[in-house]
Amino acid sequence: MPATPLPTDGVVGKLTSEQERKLKEFWTEFFKLIDESPTEGSGAKSAAMQEASDKPGKDIPKDDAAKERMKAEQEMRDAKLAFIEYGSVRFMDAYWRLIAMDDPDGIMLRFLRARKWSPSAGVAMLAACVKWRMGSDVEKIFEKGEEGMKEAEGFIKQMEIGKTYTQGTDYFGRPVVYIHVAKHRTFDQSPKALEDFVLFQMESIRCLFAPPVDKINMVFDMTGFGIRNVNWRCILFIVKCLEAYYPESLNVMLIHNAPWVFQGIWKVLAPMLDPVVRNKIQMTKSTEDLVQHIPKAHLVRELGGTSEWKWQYPPIVPGENAPQQDREGRQKAQAARNALIEEYVEVTRKWIKTDDPAVTKKRRMIVDKMRAQYHELDPFIRGRGAYHRNGNGLVVWNYPSSSDEKSEGEWEVRGYETCRESCLLRAKVTEEELKAGV
Template sequence: MKAGEHATPPGTGHYWNLNGEQKKVLKEMWSFIFEVADSGECYVPQDLMNDVLKDAQSATGSQAPTVQAAAKAGFFSGNKAEQAKRDAEAAGKAGMAKVSLADLGLSVEKLRPILWDNVMGDHPDSLVLRFVRARKWNAVNALNMMFKAFKWRLDEDVPSIKYSTDIELDEKNPKLLKNLEMGKFFVHGTDKENRIVAYLNVRLHKAGDQPPKTLERLAVYVMEAGRVLLQPPVETVCLVFDLTGFSLANMDLHMVKYLIQIFEAYYPESLGRIIIHGAPFIFWGVWKVIQPLLDPVVAAKVVFTRSDAELTQHIDANKLIDRYKGGLDKYKYEYIHATPGENKCMEDTETKERLVGEWKALMWRFEELTREWINVGTDKATTPRTEAEIEEERNQVCKEIRVAFFKMDPYVRARNFFHRSTPPVALPDGSVHWVYNN
């Protein structure tokens, strides 16, 4: 592990159980974010930048070893690192390095909107800490990774994907609805750790049946819909890659690489468990190609199950679909199409503007409190309040952000499968109700 990096001790690292050093890094991270959001640039310690520089330099070669390394090439790729140090020295900040949004193709005008759009109704610390944990508590490395993810969200127009109707997405991405209808990829229930379970039926997939971009958009659409189903404090999902009936005709290396990329670089710390089920002998040659592409942290979350009974080690029998022996849930996936009027709220622009305004006001209040929290106990402190007092109000505002988001949600985001089911899985207050047919 490089200097400036630290492992996350068990039972720590999340917004509700940070230790003293972790809280310090989180404050540092928010300080960098606000400085960049205000001016488009900030200055960071060179000692924290050094490992970012090494990874960025290795990623710029033609043989970048992993997607993870490539994701680190951002502020300091190529000759940018040396320039960053020279710019800091010219500004009288020796020992520092200048970070600029322009180096990533971002702007001040776009940064806050994409940040808050990514937060949605989550605790904002939860989003930031995903990147911090992924970069082993090096705030500069985490900042670099997070802003690269924001740039990707803008380039891929992720907000449009998650707010659009499935019909609109299908019009732009041929055969997207067909993939949803056939059950190639669907979400149902939770595992033993209360993580939502996403099933990928690989035997139903053939790379040439649809444009690659359609599958990429589908993956993002399902990811964004699934994110809203997460129930705090659970922050990760369980993926079941069902390889029953797998043949080489089902192999799609492009899509495998894409999924690895988005989970490692753009949705870090989102995977709790990856179950590869029923892999036939022919798959092991494929696995030799895939395994080196995985970040070691992700690879450690992979388990193989050969028999259906082994799945019950990870998913309770009463929640496991009965197409697997030992599963008691008679759930049968069938895609539910849009119904007339389901997005009527989106036409009510007056209410929409009011609710969006209330949500944004809470985001600004969170930022004010976070600035106060960062400075408490320093010569920049502007209040006599204690850290604990500020944290109490800050956490209360985060609860209000979640309430405000789900009030706003039907006015800004089209309804989807999880709202249409009977009874609905996704409830108006943000809670989730899974029905198991035992």
């Protein structure tokens, strides 16, 4: 099956009138949830709710419709728990950390598409995700970076051996994430260190999205796979992340060169998967299968490609997280972001009630300012990682272009649209147009 083209609707800048109406409904539901919730959480959890919340993935029904119902019920419970336990102030702090460098509409649309354009179901899914981020170690890992995680059992070793890395894109510019399953050994790291590693990779790969690209391709290279490499908990955790916490982030998952023993595993695993994720999984056996999705010049040589690139872990630079100790700088950057957030929320509340193009334009201007300002805030709140050391603000792909518009051997540079300078320039032009009444 050939690579899937980029979407022509349902994403920022490409919404039908009906889709924009649904997005406005989503924001309306979201603001209503926030406005009607207590500002401070009690920390209390109802026993029944907590028991249900503590069993994600347990007793998963095989029927897809039943899975959908169970998932919706769980998300609604988690959404309620989020405000009982944390309150709306902490919830919104965590929400804006989830947004990070992204356009808020882009994140909202992910959850809206994941719930088939149902605003209420999408908001419940989003709230459950934010609750998960607050209750798990996502925010701690986010802040620590690799330097802060270097003492965690097996964490850096997983980076060094190249168990997983991102390199190259498909024919439409979506990053390719490789996972070499044979490099995984169950006892090389604790289950907690493995999950932390997965979360760190998920958060790091987000930095590599350059609009209109907002999905990845995953290649599970199962060459040399054996029973020693099986880790059910990790597999289910990755799938849970893709379907519930990073929805609409997967374009295709290619399970490559799976041995016969995997057929039995797949029969057990497949019914447990979310049907949307399951339909994005394809089995590949040859290089010819892979190049249906990934240009041969971008495919690593060990899988039959012609790319000479090899993973080499860029070591931690001592003190690379030093900006986090600059309290005054952090407070100043956070205050600037908070002011933009307040302005964005105010104009969004107006936008959901009007079709005035000036309001829409102002909202887009504030998004550009927020994205530009996040580059200033990021070093204070996010620990550095391998992808930061390879560049910041732009994604520079170290391989020949896949585009027919570029000459052979010309390298790709992605991310101009959302780099700090471009966002600031666009915001300035829009602000001048608004003043002139254009």
